[in-house]
Structures are given as C-alpha cells and as structure tokens.
Amino acid sequence: MKKISIDPITRLEGHGRIDMYLDDAGNVEQAYLIIPELRGFEKFLEGRPVEELPLITQRICGVCPEAHHAAAAKAADAVYGVEIPLAAELARRLQYNAFMAGDHATHFFALGGPDFIVGPDAPAADRNIVGVMREVGSDLAAQVIRMRKEAHEVAELIGGRRIHPVSMVPGGISQPVSAQTQARLKEIAQFMVEFTHAAQGVFARSLGKHPEFREMVMSEEYTSRTNYLALVNEQGQPDAYDGRIRIVNPDGAELLTYHPSEYLDHFAERSEPWSYLKFPYLKSIGWHGTSDAVAASLIRTGPLGSLNAATGMQTPLAQEEFEKVYAARKGQPIHQTLLYHWARLVEMLQCAEIVQRIANDERLIDPDIRTIPGKAVGEGVGCVEAPRGLLTHHYKTDEDGIVQSVNMIVGTTYNYPAIQASVEKAAKSLVRPGAQLTEPLMNRIEMAFRAYDPCFGCATHAMAGTGPLEVRAYGPDGTVVDRIRRDHEGTIHHLDREEVEGR
Amino acid sequence: MTRLRIAAYSAAGCGGCDIALLDIHEHIIELVAAADIVFWPAATDFKYFDVEQMPDGSIDACFFNGAIRTEENRHVAELLRRKSKLLVAFGACSAMGGVPGLGNFYGTEAILERAYTTESTDTLGGRPEQSADSPVPALTSRVSRLSDVVPVDLEIPGCPPEAHQVWAVCQALIAGTVTPGGIAGAGTRSVCEECSRAKRGVRVSKFVRSHEIVPEPDWCLLEQGIVCMGPATRSGCGARCTSVAMPCRGCYGPAGDSIDHGAAMAAALGSVIDSDDEATIRSIVADIVDPAGTFYCFSLPSSLVDRARRTEVGR
Numbered sequence: 001m002k003k004i005s006i007d008p009i010t011r012l013e014g015h016g017r018i019d020m021y022l023d024d025a026g027n028v029e030q031a032y033l034i035i036p037e038l039r040g041f042e043k044f045l046e047g048r049p050v051e052e053l054p055l056i057t058q059r060i061c062g063v064c065p066e067a068h069h070a071a072a073a074k075a076a077d078a079v080y081g082v083e084i085p086l087a088a089e090l091a092r093r094l095q096y097n098a099f100m101a102g103d104h105a106t107h108f109f110a111l112g113g114p115d116f117i118v119g120p121d122a123p124a125a126d127r128n129i130v131g132v133m134r135e136v137g138s139d140l141a142a143q144v145i146r147m148r149k150e151a152h153e154v155a156e157l158i159g160g161r162r163i164h165p166v167s168m169v170p171g172g173i174s175q176p177v178s179a180q181t182q183a184r185l186k187e188i189a190q191f192m193v194e195f196t197h198a199a200q201g202v203f204a205r206s207l208g209k210h211p212e213f214r215e216m217v218m219s220e221e222y223t224s225r226t227n228y229l230a231l232v233n234e235q236g237q238p239d240a241y242d243g244r245i246r247i248v249n250p251d252g253a254e255l256l257t258y259h260p261s262e263y264l265d266h267f268a269e270r271s272e273p274w275s276y277l278k279f280p281y282l283k284s285i286g287w288h289g290t291s292d293a294v295a296a297s298l299i300r301t302g303p304l305g306s307l308n309a310a311t312g313m314q315t316p317l318a319q320e321e322f323e324k325v326y327a328a329r330k331g332q333p334i335h336q337t338l339l340y341h342w343a344r345l346v347e348m349l350q351c352a353e354i355v356q357r358i359a360n361d362e363r364l365i366d367p368d369i370r371t372i373p374g375k376a377v378g379e380g381v382g383c384v385e386a387p388r389g390l391l392t393h394h395y396k397t398d399e400d401g402i403v404q405s406v407n408m409i410v411g412t413t414y415n416y417p418a419i420q421a422s423v424e425k426a427a428k429s430l431v432r433p434g435a436q437l438t439e440p441l442m443n444r445i446e447m448a449f450r451a452y453d454p455c456f457g458c459a460t461h462a463m464a465g466t467g468p469l470e471v472r473a474y475g476p477d478g479t480v481v482d483r484i485r486r487d488h489e490g491t492i493h494h495l496d497r498e499e500v501e502g503r
Numbered sequence: 504m505t506r507l508r509i510a511a512y513s514a515a516g517c518g519g520c521d522i523a524l525l526d527i528h529e530h531i532i533e534l535v536a537a538a539d540i541v542f543w544p545a546a547t548d549f550k551y552f553d554v555e556q557m558p559d560g561s562i563d564a565c566f567f568n569g570a571i572r573t574e575e576n577r578h579v580a581e582l583l584r585r586k587s588k589l590l591v592a593f594g595a596c597s598a599m600g601g602v603p604g605l606g607n608f609y610g611t612e613a614i615l616e617r618a619y620t621t622e623s624t625d626t627l628g629g630r631p632e633q634s635a636d637s638p639v640p641a642l643t644s645r646v647s648r649l650s651d652v653v654p655v656d657l658e659i660p661g662c663p664p665e666a667h668q669v670w671a672v673c674q675a676l677i678a679g680t681v682t683p684g685g686i687a688g689a690g691t692r693s694v695c696e697e698c699s700r701a702k703r704g705v706r707v708s709k710f711v712r713s714h715e716i717v718p719e720p721d722w723c724l725l726e727q728g729i730v731c732m733g734p735a736t737r738s739g740c741g742a743r744c745t746s747v748a749m750p751c752r753g754c755y756g757p758a759g760d761s762i763d764h765g766a767a768m769a770a771a772l773g774s775v776i777d778s779d780d781e782a783t784i785r786s787i788v789a790d791i792v793d794p795a796g797t798f799y800c801f802s803l804p805s806s807l808v809d810r811a812r813r814t815e816v817g818r
Contacts, residue, residue: 040615043616059517061518062517
C-alpha cells in the first residue's frame with residue numbers, strides 16, 4: 001500500500017500531519033490527521049493552588065489565552081462555590097468578547113483569509129497576510145492591524161497584559177475598572193463594531209471574485225451532515241462567556257441541552273494509537289469512527305456550530321447577518337464546512353456588539369468586584385465558547401483549593417473527529433489515480449481543516465511549530481519511493497530515494 | 504546593504520511568542536523593509552525544505568520559542584542552530600523551560616499516563632505508543648530549555664516577551680548593534696524597580712493567597728502578604744501584573760546574577776519576614792502554598808533543583 005504524507009500542515013495554530021494510504025489503483029483508502037505533540041498540563045497542574053490555574057492554563061495557548069483564563073477562573077469560582085459580583089462579571093464578559101472578536105479577525109484575515117481572499121490556487125508565496133493586505137487595500141489592512149491592536153489593548157486595560165492577562169481570580173476580578181478605562185473602552189468598542197460590521201462583506205466578495213472557491217464551498221467534498229453544538233443563553237442565542245450547551249441534529253432538531261458541569265454524562269473521548277489527540281463522542285450516539293459516512297454521529301463546534309445550534313443572535317447587527325442566510329433555511333443547519341469562515345464573521349460582529357453594550361453599562365465601574373471565597377467545595381467545571389469551539393475545564397481540589405485532578409476538553413478536540421472526517425473526504429476526492437500532486441491541490445486538502453481554525457496547541461495542551469509541506473510516497477513494502485516537496489514559490493521538487501534515505 | 508534574513512520558530516510553547524512578534528504591529532512594516540522573513544511557520548508558508556536548502560549560517564537571526572519536549576523539537580532545534588548565525592532563545596520556555604517545564608516535577612511516564620486516564624477518556628481504541636515506529640514522535644525524557652540541546656547566542660526573556668522589548672531587539676538587529684551573549688530585551692534590576700506600588704517598610708507576619716484579599720491599591724503586594732516574585736525577578740516587563748493588583752510570577756527569570764529563581768526568591772523573602780526567630784520564620788513561610796510550583800513556575804528545567812535531580816538519575 002502506498003502512503004502519502006503532508007508533513008506538517010501549515011497556517012494553523014499548533015502542529016499536525018496528514019497521512020494518506022492509497023490502494024493499488026491509486027485511490028485514497030484512508031487518511032489520517034495526526035497530532036504529534038503533548039505537553040501534559042493535566043498532570044503537572046496537580047498540586048498547584050487553584051487560583052494559579054487561570055494564570056498557568058493560559059500557557060496552553062498564547063493565541064487564545066483568555067479562553068483558558070476565563071474557563072479556569074469559572075472552574076475555580078465553582079470549586080469555591082462562589083457567585084461573583086456583577087461588575088466583575090461584566091468586566092470578564094467585556095474582556096472575553098473583545099478577545100473573541102480580535103481572535104476571529106486574526107484567523108479570518110491572517111490564517112484562513114489567504115485561501116479565499118487571495119485565492120485557493122494562488123502562488124504559495126502570496127497566500128499569507130501580506131497577500132491579503134495587498135488584496136483588500138491599505139485602508140482595510142490598516143484597520144485589521146488596528147482591530148488586533150485594540151483587542152489586545154482591552155486585555156491590557158482590564159487584565160494588565162496584552163498576552164496572558166491576569167485579572168480573573170476565583171471570586172471575581174483583581175481590581176475595579178476605572179471611569180477613565182471605561183471611557184477608553186467605549187472608544188474601542190465603537191471602532192470594533194464599525195470594523196466588524198464593515199468586514200461582513202469580505203467573504204461574499206471573495207465568493208464573487210473566486211468562482212473556483214465558490215465551487216469548493218458548495219461542493220459535496222467540503223460538506224458534512226453532522227450534529228452541531230453551541231453554548232447558548234436562555235434565549236438559545238450564542239453566548240461565548242456562559243450558558244447551557246445545546247446540540248442539534250443534522251436536520252436542526254434539538255438533540256439535548258445540558259449544563260456544562262454535566263459534560264461527563266454526555267461526552268467521552270476515544271484515544272487512538274496514531275495520534276496524541278483524543279476523539280470526543282456523544283455517549284448517547286456512541287463511537288462510530290470518524291469517516292464522513294458516519295457524519296450523523298459527529299458533532300461540530302466553533303462558529304458554524306454556534307450559529308447552527310442557535311435560535312438567533314443576541315445583538316441587532318449580528319441578527320441581521322444571521323437572518324440573511326438562515327431565514328430561508330427554516331431551521332436547517334448549514335453543512336458546508338468552508339462556511340465556517342462566514343459564520344466566524346457573524347460571531348465576530350456579535351462579540352463586538354456585546355463589547356459595546358457592556359462598555360456603555362455604568363455598572364461596569366462598580367468597585368464591588370470580589371466575593372472572597374471560604375473553604376473549597378472541591379469540584380468545579382468552567383466552560384466558555386473559545387474561538388475554536390466549546391472549552392471545558394474540570395478541576396477537583398482538596399478543601400484548601402489545592403488541585404488534585406484536572407481534565408480539559410478544548411474546542412479543537414471536540415471538533416477533531418469532524419476535522420478528521422473532512423480531511424479524509426477532501427483527500428479521497430482530490431487524490432485520484434493519475435491526479436497530479438500539485439501544491440495547490442495539497443493546499444486544497446489543507447483547506448478542509450483550516451476552515452475550523454483548529455488550534456492543536458490547545459488540543460494537545462501543546463504547541464509545536466509548523467514546517468514544510470512534504471509528501472512522501474511509499475512502496476507496497478513501506479519503503480519510500482518518492483518524496484515531493486514544495487518550496488515557498490510553490491515549485492514542486494521530486495527528491496530521489498537516495499536523498500530520502502540519506503537524511 | 505544586504506538585507507537581513509530572519510527566522511522564527513515555535514517548539515513546545517503556546518504560540519504566545521509568535522503573537523508577541525506580531526504585536527510589534529505597524530513596526531512589522533519597518534521590519535520587512537529591512538529584513539526578509541525566510542521562515543516563520545505561524546505566519547507564512549515557508550517550509551523546512553526551504554531551511555534545509557539554505558547554506559549553514561545563512562539565517563542572520565532566528566527567534567526560537569518553546570521548550571524541548573519531543574524528539575521532533577530537538578531535531579528542529581539542531582537544524583536551526585546549523586542554519587543560524589545568531590540563535591535567540593525567545594521567551595521563557597526557550598530560555599528557561601517555561602510552564603511546560605513544570606512537567607519535570609512528574610516525569611514523562613506520569614504525564615502520558617494521566618493524559619490517557621482522565622475521567623472522559625475511552626482507550627478501547629488503544630493509545631499512542633512511545634516506540635520508534637509510532638506515528639507520533641516520542642516525548643523526551645524531560646523538558647529542556649533550548650541551551651540544553653544546542654548552543655544559544657542570546658536570550659530574550661518573558662512569557663511572552665513584551666512587544667516594545669521585541670521591537671528594541673529588532674531595531675538593534677537592523678542597526679547591526681547586537682552583541683551575542685547574555686540577555687537582551689530586559690532590564691538589569693528587579694521588577695520592584697518598575698512597580699508603581701510603594702513599599703512602606705512593613706514586614707510580613709502572615710502570607711495570604713491572591714484570592715483571599717482585595718489588596719490595598721498602590722501598596723506593595725508582598726508587604727500585604729501576597730507572594731510576589733517581583734524582588735527576585737529581572738525587570739523589563741514594566742510590572743504589568745502588579746499594575747492590576749496581581750502578583751509577579753517571575754516570567755522574566757531571576758534578577759541579577761542569580762541562576763536559580765527559587766534561591767533568589769528565598770533570599771528576598773528572608774528580608775521581608777517579620778521575625779528573627781527561626782521557628783517563627785519557619786511557621787510564617789509554611790503559609791506559602793506550593794512554593795516549588797510558584798518559585799519555579801517558569802524556570803524548573805533551568806533550576807539547580809532540576810539539574811541536581813537530573814545528575815542523580817542520569818540523562
């Protein structure tokens with residue numbers, strides 16, 4: 001059997017490799033998305049005081065530190081059984097939504113955007129943020145930079161630091177938001193709403209400009225009829241900071257709703273010998289593997305999951321965008337994987353509007369920001385919707401709040417079975433007998449995972465870098481018969497067997 | 504003038520260092536005006552292949568972030584060392600082992616065991632193996648900092664390094680004024696020197712945990728009994744954590760000539776405790792929960808504690 005690898009995959013957060021096994025005719029029989037990294041947070045957090053976990057766990061991911069910071073703080077609140085004061089909750093929510101909006105902007109323009117703003121088949125050297133900026137023009141490019149900068153400024157204003165902010169503590173936040181800070185937050189919020197609203201058209205314009213991308217979006221190869229998961233408020237609208245979990249089936253009918261602390265009743269994670277990352281599945285459906293043939297047993301989270309499993313959006317401008325697409329669908333979910341990019345824009349807009357709503361709330365600067373905890377209850381679950389999907393932190397402690405055990409399931413992990421199915425489906429349709437293994441073709445396989453904005457750093461509580469794209473062809477006996485590399489200009493190099501063995 | 508060739512890479516880190524590099528914001532335009540980014544996987548599509556094809560020593564400066572946790576991390580560290588004139592340990596993980604280094608309290612076996620025995624794990628399908636033919640690279644026996652596996656020319660501390668410090672180092676690179684050896688992008692004193700909270704000369708008779716009190720504004724956190732690593736930690740961050748009433752956790756590494764953060768912190772504590780009686784001092788210090796995890800939160804693999812144990816068990 002012949003084996004082809006894409007090693008490692010690029011323009012994502014974290015590290016991964018795709019291995020494809022071909023039958024004698026040259027069809028892909030099986031494709032695996034392998035995650036080769038593990039840092040072991042769940043072990044070394046044992047023995048740490050629980051109030052340190054909002055600080056330490058965000059080192060799982062410097063791209064989405066606030067997600068871990070907030071989930072950890074909420075789990076620690078629960079460990080102590082404390083309700084936090086309103087001003088603290090408002091500050092956390094504001095900071096969290098600003099982070100979500102900024103993170104979505106980063107993915108849309110810097111990581112995912114090159115594939116559809118510059119184009120799926122554009123030269124590799126242009127498929128990056130520089131190419132995107134050239135394409136969207138200097139005005140919008142400057143605004144993208146400003147959006148990232150001001151999202152980080154919010155983290156700094158409330159959390160002290162732009163990356164790895166520190167202000168969420170068990171029982172609330174570390175210090176009140178000042179009136180002066182609030183004034184600046186209002187300005188930032190105004191810009192965020194303007195920017196995220198103006199950005200809504202970028203995806204549609206890409207569809208118009210790149211018919212080959214539009215074709216990919218609507219194609220069966222990039223479609224998976226799965227279940228969808230969202231963290232929602234009481235009205236069933238997405239709420240990134242808090243709520244209940246709602247899951248709908250591929251027809252949009254509700255499968256179940258549960259409180260985040262009940263996650264063990266509903267989810268288990270399957271481990272496999274070929275990847276460090278585990279595969280969550282819904283216990284009521286059971287484990288059926290990860291191929292698209294069993295899509296109806298898979299769950300998807302992240303922006304598309306949020307919108308599909310929601311009844312609508314919380315805020316007016318985001319609701320308008322939501323209705324443009326869902327009004328005609330009568331509750332039917334969107335199954336086109338590449339529309340994650342569109343859903344990300346809508347979620348980004350809602351987050352910006354929430355930032356503005358809270359920034360203008362006078363209760364934000366109330367000085368009562370802490371409930372001082374007593375003895376620990378001993379167990380707590382904290383859950384947020386991270387940019388890449390549902391994030392769960394579960395801690396057990398002794399009565400002094402010293403951590404005894406930790407379990408975490410992150411958004412990319414929840415999505416891993418579906419990402420695996422999407423990659424396999426794309427690989428099977430693109431790598432055919434006689435098909436030329438070109439660089440753009442390989443990139444199209446990578447687009448199947450990139451839509452999810454995966455963070456394999458978060459997922460494995462590890463973050464390795466990314467590297468070259470290398471395709472290896474193996475003979476029936478497992479020896480390397482060909483090695484194909486693409487360089488930064490997109491040129492494909494065939495390296496002979498001796499060179500492969502000589503490494 | 505020939506353009507600089509710059510690379511950046513992330514091993515076992517969190518990606519925050521890549522974001523810190525992006526956070527020089529508009530200065531990126533000035534950077535790319537003077538330098539070619541020849542490898543930066545987080546932001547560009549340049550590949551290992553491109554690096555392997557480069558002549559040895561042809562990268563002027565490589566910012567390497569993340570610790571060494573897998574055999575793959577080690578392999579890339581060796582590759583980039585060969586190709587780079589100036590190899591920079593960028594950020595706490597690369598310079599000192601960082602938060603992933605806390606894994607050295609437990610060892611690789613225990614880490615793997617826990618990852619696949621959590622409450623939600625179902626191992627009916629098997630679990631990753633640490634063998635040569637496994638599809639996943641093996642974890643190294645312990646977490647190492649970059650300088651444990653290859654020679655390093657410069658360190659930029661911080662978790663992550665502050666953007667203005669990163670930009671200052673980039674400017675020095677562009678101007679050609681970087682001197683290899685030692686630490687860049689940081690101060691030479693302690694975080695206390697940058698902290699706006701006033702010391703009142705009050706001595707501590709009881710330590711409290713950060714969630715147990717709302718500290719008074721503008722007053723030194725350590726004097727209020729919150730364990731703050733400020734006096735034992737190198738300056739350069741601008742004391743951002745204490746600016747929002749949270750204690751320093753030491754991500755810039757030990758201050759001054761100290762090579763062991765815990766030892767430096769123990770010395771600092773000695774000078775603030777309100778007693779000269781050994782038994783009393785001992786009971787006051789006993790209030791500090793998890794001193795090892797706190798004092799070595801970012802530096803365990805580079806600590807004397809860890810090195811002593813390593814010598815004991817062999818490598």
